[in-house]
Amino acid sequence: MVELIDVKDYAQQIAEAIATVVKIDIEIADKTLIRIAGTGRYHKGVGQSMDRQGYVYREVLRTGHQFVIETPGIHPLCGPCKARGNCSEKYEVVSPINVDGKAVGAIGMICFTEVQAKLIAENQHSYLIFLTKMAETIALKLKEQEFLAGLVSANHYLNSIIDCLDEGLLTTDLDGTILHFNQAAQGLFSANLLHPSSRLDSLFPLQIVAEILTVGKSAEDVVEREVYIESKKNQQHMLLRALPMEGEGGVKSLAVILRPFDEISRIVHRLSSREVGYSIEDILGESECMCQIREQARVIAASKSTVLILGESGTGKEILARSIHNLSPRRQGMFMTINCTAIPENLLESELFGYEDGAFTGARKGGKIGKIELANKGTVFLDEIGDMPLYLQAKILRVLQERKIERIGGITASPVDVRIIAATHRNLEEMMAKGEFREDLYYRINVIPIYIKPLRERKEDLPILIQHFIEVYNQQLNKNVHDLSEGFRRRLQGYAFPGNVRELQNIIEYAMNLAEDSRLTEDHLPVRMKQEELQEEYQDRFNLERIERETILRCYQMTEGGARGKEKAAKALGIGLATLYRKLARYNIE
DSSP: OOOGGGGHHHHHHHHHHHHHHHOOEEEEEETTOBEEEEOGGGGGGTTSBOTTTOHHHHHHHHHOOOEEESSTTTSGGGTTOTTTTSOSOOEEEEEEEEETTEEEEEEEEEEOSHHHHHHHHHTHHHHHHHHHHHHHHHHHHHHHHHHHHHHHHHHHHHHHHHHHOSSEEEEEETTSBEEEEOHHHHHHSOTTTSSTTOBGGGTSOHHHHHHHHHGGGOTTOOEEEEEEEEOSSSEEEEEEEEEEEEETTEEEEEEEEEEEHHHHHHHHHHHHOTTTTOOGGGSOOOSHHHHHHHHHHHHHTTOOSOEEEEOOTTSOHHHHHHHHHHHSTTTTSOEEEEETTTSOHHHHHHHHHEEOTTSSTTOOTTOEEOHHHHTTTSEEEEETGGGSOHHHHHHHHHHHHHOEEOOBTOSSOEEOOOEEEEEESSOHHHHHHTTSSOHHHHHHHTTEEEEOOOGGGOGGGHHHHHHHHHHHHHHHHTOOOOEEOHHHHHHHHHOOOTTHHHHHHHHHHHHHHHOOSSEEOGGGSOHHHHHHHHHHHHHHHTOHHHHHHHHHHHHHHHSOOHHHHHHHHHHHHTSOHHHHHHHHHHTTOO
16 A cells, blocks of 8 residues: 655645745654654654654544644643643644545644734634645545556556466557567567567568458457467477457457467367376286286387287277376377277378368368377377278378478478377288288387287186276266176176177176166176077087087997997998098097
8 A cells, every 4th residue: 555655755845835835834744653744944854753742643643633723832732742831833733634534644734933823823714725635635646646556566467467478479559560578479589579669570471460460450350370480499380369459449459379389289188188097007907918018018108119009999909008198208298099990081181180271172261280280299199090091101101200290282391299109900911911001101100019918818807807897887876886796707707708898898887787786697787698698508509510429429329339330320320431430530439
C-alpha cells in the first residue's frame, strides 16, 4: 500500500504553495507522526518525529476530524507538552488527510503572530474549507500513486508471466512492426533482428508475413504454419500461430506464438498416451523365455538400434515395445504406434510421412505432420510391418539409413531422430523369398530380434497371468473372486489359446462377469471352450486310425498266430498280406 511518505515531494509542494498564498507556516505529518513536509521554521524538521509535541496531530489522526486550537499552550490537548504555558504558537488549525475513510496523515496551519491569528479567527470558516480541500488534494495524489503503483505491479507481474512461457511470443501492429516480445522469443533471434520497432519481414519469409498480416482483417482469423528459424545456435523447427488481439473498435494488434515441434510432441504424448505407464514389470511370466525377454529389454533400452519383435498376435508385442521405450533415454519423447494393417494403404504414406500444402487434391491447407516426424526424439512402433506395402518399405529404409524424412509433395528432406521398433506375426524370411518383403529392410530392422513364444508353449506362465487378470477385473467389476475350481484350472491348462494372452484376458473377463461369488468354475467358461472339448470327444470316437488299429488288433488276436494266422487275418480284413504286415508294424502290434 502507498504511504504518505511516498508522495512527500508533492506534499512539500502543496505546503509551500499554501504558505505562499496565506503567509502562514504549514506542516504535514504521516500516521506515525513523522513530519514529511514543512515551511518556515518547520522546514528543517522535515523527516523528524513529532512524537513529543504533536499532541493535536495525534488526536486528529485518532478521530479523523478537524481541530482548531485558539489558545495553544493552555488547551487541554497541550497538557503533556513541555512548552505548556510558554508556547510560541498563537493559533493552530489541523485537518486530517483521509483516504477511504481512514486518516493517513494530517496537515496543519500554524500562526506565530497575533496578526496571523486574528486573520484566521476572523475568516475561520473559509480557512477550514481551504485546508480541507488541500488535504483532499494530497489524498487524491495518494490514490493516484496507489493506482499507478498497482498498474506498474500488474504490468511487471504480467511481463513475468509472459517471460515464464516456453513459447516465444511477439506482438505487432497491423503493419507488422514489433511492439513487444518475451524472453523466449528473444532467445530465438539475434539482437539485430529482434528489437522494439523491428519488423516481421526481418524475421520470417515474406509469404509467411503476408499470411500473418491477413489475421488483422478479422477477429476470428487464425493462421498456423510451420517455420524454420535460424536461431542463435542452429536452425529450429517451430510451429507458428498468429491470432488477432482486439481493442476498442476492433483488431488493433497481432500476437505471434512460436512453439518448438519437439515440445508439441511431448505435450501430445503426455495427454494422449493411455498406456504410458507400462514398465518392464508389466511383462508377466516366470518361464525361462519371459525372464530372458525382460533382462534383454533392460539391456537394449539404452541403445539406439532398431528392434524387431516377433510373435503371434496377442502375445504382448506392443507392451514389450512400450516397456523398452519407457526404460530408454527417449521416455520423455513420444511413443508413436503405427499399425500397418489397420490404416488403409492409400492413407498409410501420408500418416507416416505427412504432406506439404497442396501436395494433392484434398490436402489440408498448410500441410500435415507425419507420425514419424511427430515422434522426433521419441520411438516409432511399426506394428505388423510385414503387411507394409513394398513402395513404403523403401521410404522406411531411407529413414533408417539417412535419418531423414521427406513429406509427400516436399522438395527437401528434414532430419529426424527416432528409434524404430518393428513387430510382426509373419515369417519375414519366407516373405523375402517370395519377393513380398525387401531384403535390405529386413536386415535393417532385424538388428536386435526378440521372439515372444505363444502362450501354449509356456503354460507355466498361466497361473501368474490368471491371477493378474482376476485382480484387474475384481477392481473394474467390483468383484471379490479369489478361488478357482480344479475343473476351471484343468480346462485352461489344456486349452491351446490360439489368441494367446489376449484371448486369456478375454476368457477371464467373461468368467468374472458371470461369477456371483468368490469362485470361478467350469460353468463360467465361454461356450467355445466347452464345444471344443465335446468336439475332441467326437473326434476321438470316430478317429479312423484308432478304429482301424482296434479292428486289426481284435482280428489278429482271434487267429492262431504265426504266418498262417496272419494269412487268415488278412483274408478276414479284406486286405493283402503285405498290407497287413505294414499296418502291424505301423500300429506296433505284436
